[in-house]
Amino acid sequence: MVITGIVIVVATFIAIIKQFETRLVLLLSGLLMCLIGGQLGAGTTAFVKELTNPGLVPTICTVLGFSYVMEYTKCTEHMVYFISAGLKKMTKIIIPGAVIITFLINIALPTAAGCAAAVGALLIPALIRSGVHPAMAGSAIFLGTWGSSLSPGLMFNPQVAQLAGVDVMTVIASFSMQAIIGIVVAAILLNIVAIVKKEHTGYVMKNDTVEEGKEFKVNYFYAIIPIIPLVLLVLGSKQVAVIPEISV
Structure with a gap:
């Protein structure tokens, strides 16, 4: 056997x-x-x-459903444009900035594929036009797609919380600082790799096929909607307790 x-x-x-x-x-x-x-x-x-697990299904389905609504209403698009607009002006830290932005957005959009599609479609062309090699631009986005580790929608977080007999935010809070330190260190290391390989600047595409980004008017109300539940969950967690406890 x-x-x-x-x-x-x-x-x-x-x-x-x-x-x-x-x-x-x-x-x-x-x-x-x-x-x-x-x-x-x-x-x-x-x-x-x-x-039919009451500890897993409601949490995961709620978060995934919310992510779908955010994509359907274009709130995700407004959020990505809003965040990335400032990044384009900081060319010296554009690679680690792209990693961290993807990481943060992946918390609100817990699926790596959905996050990469939403962020990559905008940031990868922006990185390339800033002189970053395409492979390095893709690597920066890919590296940031483990931000879902801090999302209550990641199936493992509610599963561990159920086994431990605590709420999901308690589990996330127990390793959030390590995850944040980890992504910062990883982003810096990727930037060093880019500098050593000279893939951080100076790249010019042959037969440039990357289209210029279309004019997009950001609705700031739409842009903040995806992060409101995360803010409420943090403020209502047992560790912060600024507002009454709120479940997923």
Whole structure:
């Protein structure tokens, strides 16, 4: 059984590395283990149980639903334009600035793909036009897409909170300072790499295909909407307690 389990785990990793659908691969490998162990129904039971888990589903669905509404109403677009407008004026710190901005936005938009699409579409062309090499511009955005670690919508945060018997914000508060220090250090190191490789400035695209950004009038009310829930959660957390406690 142990050897069979190891083989299945290794095969699962290989399938994921080959870019098969991750969730499907994990589901099938789990069901296969249950089948071999003579407990096929256990996999289905566990799957249904987690889909109706009162500690996980409401939190994750609420945050993902909010993110969708923010994208649908273009509030996300207004926020990204508003934040990135100031970054374009600070060319000397544009790479670490892009990393940190992506990190912060990824807290409000907990999916890495959604965050990269929202931020990358604006910041990557801006970085390239500022002379940053395209690979370095993409790296800066990619590096910032672990800001979701501080989001209550990241599935692991409510899961750990449930196991520990505490609220989600308590779990996030316990490692938020380390995460912030980590992203600052990582952003600085990426900037050093860019300087050493001379990819931080001076790049000019051949047959420039990056379109100039269209005129976009920022609605500042729309721009602050995505961060309001995060502010309320922080202010209402047990650690800050400026306002009455507010759940996700």
